[in-house]
Amino acid sequence: xxxxxxxxxxxxxxxxxxxxxxxxxDCEPFRILFAQLTGVAAYEPGQFYKRELPCILxxxxxxxxxPEHILVDxxxxxxxxxxxGLGQHVYDALxxxxxxxxxxxxxxxxxxxxxxxxxxxxxxxxxVTAVGVGQTEAKEFVMRMCGxxxxxxLLKRVDRLSKQPLDDAASRxxxxxxxx
Numbered sequence: 001x002x003x004x005x006x007x008x009x010x011x012x013x014x015x016x017x018x019x020x021x022x023x024x025x026d027c028e029p030f031r032i033l034f035a036q037l038t039g040v041a042a043y044e045p046g047q048f049y050k051r052e053l054p055c056i057l058x059x060x061x062x063x064x065x066x067p068e069h070i071l072v073d074x075x076x077x078x079x080x081x082x083x084x085g086l087g088q089h090v091y092d093a094l095x096x097x098x099x100x101x102x103x104x105x106x107x108x109x110x111x112x113x114x115x116x117x118x119x120x121x122x123x124x125x126x127x128v129t130a131v132g133v134g135q136t137e138a139k140e141f142v143m144r145m146c147g148x149x150x151x152x153x154l155l156k157r158v159d160r161l162s163k164q165p166l167d168d169a170a171s172r173x174x175x176x177x178x179x180x
Contacts, residue, residue, distance in 0.1 A: 001020055001021075001022060001054050001065070001067045001068055002020070002021050002023075002024070002067055002069045002070075002071065002156055003018050003019070003020050003033075003059070003060070003063075003066065003067040003069070003070045003071070004018065004019050004021075004070075004071040004099075004154050004158045004160070005017070005018045005022045005070065005071065005072055005073070005158060005161040006018075006073045006155075006159050007052055007054050007055040007073075007162055008162045008163050009040065009051070012038060012039055012040055012042075013036065013037065013038050013040065013137050014036070014037045014051075014054050014055045015034065015035075015036050015044070015162055015163075015164070016033075016034065016035040016036075016037070016039045016055035016056060016058055016059050016162065017032070017033065017034055017158050017161035017162035017164075018032070018033035018034075018059040018089060018158065018173075019031075019032055019033075019154050019157060019158045019161070020032075020033065020063075021154060024145055025145070025146055026143055026146060026154070027147075027153055027161070029154060029157070032161065033059045033062050033063075033164070034059075034124040034161070035055060035058035035059050035062070037054060037055055037058060040054065040055065041054075048161055049084075049085070049086045049089040049090075052072075052074075052086055053086070053089050053090060053093060054069075056072065056090055057090075057093060060094065060098075064094070066087065066094060066097040066098045067095075067098050068098060068099065069098060069100070069101060069133070069141070070087075070090060070094075070098045070099070070100045070101070071100075071102075071103055071142075071155065072086055072087045072090060072100060072101070072102050072103070072146045073102075073103065073104070073159070074086045074087065074102050074104050075087060075102045075104050075111075075127070075129050076088050076091070076101070076102040076105075076129040076130055076131045077102075077106055077129050078102055078108055078110070079108060079109060079110030079111060079129070080110045080111075080112055081110070085102060085108075085129070085163070087100040087101070087102040087129065087130070087131060088100070088131055091131045091132055091164075092168065096132060098132065099130065099131065099132030099133040099138075100130065100131050100132060101128065101129075101130045101138045101141065101142065102127075102128065102129040102130065103126055103127070103128055103142055103152075103155060104126065104128075104129075105126060105127075105151065106127075106129040106144035107125075107127055108127070111127055111129075114126045114135060115128055115129055115135070116128075117139045117142055118144060118150075119142075119147075119149070119150050119151075119152070120147070120149040120150050122149070122150035124150060126142065126150060128142050128165065
């Protein structure tokens with residue numbers, strides 16, 4: 001089981017969305033998750049995980065078992081020094097029970113060239129970092145994901161879902177969300 005997550009903020013509130021799928025090539029999720037949180041931490045430069053981590057964990061807590069892989073919108077490690085990014089904090093919070101793959105759309109200063117991944121004929125790379133799975137394997141997983149464009153289809157979908165108000169999103173999905 002693979003979980004892709006994304007979070008959007010509105011003041012001190014956040015809507016986290018997640019899509020669960022079984023195989024890297026899947027074009028449709030078998031379950032969609034939402035969590036709405038209030039009182040989220042204010043943004044602190046260099047401490048982004050303090051804001052995002054509780055939102056991601058709220059999604060994971062809805063599951064009966066941990067996903068094998070979690071995809072986050074961002075980095076697992078930052079720069080050549082491999083400082084902990086959001087993905088590393090997710091991995092640590094889950095005691096390494098899920099491998100975490102970070103997929104970022106913009107380059108963080110000092111990101112090694114081996115993190116670059118070109119998909120769909122795009123001239124702009126994605127930046128893939130990972131923990132709990134090797135860098136090469138993580139990039140192969142993202143490359144295999146459904147979609148012909150730079151950003152895989154399920155990552156685009158979870159991004160769109162996170163932008164919807166929770167009540168609106170849940171009502172639109174009624175009847176297509178299957179429990180695991």
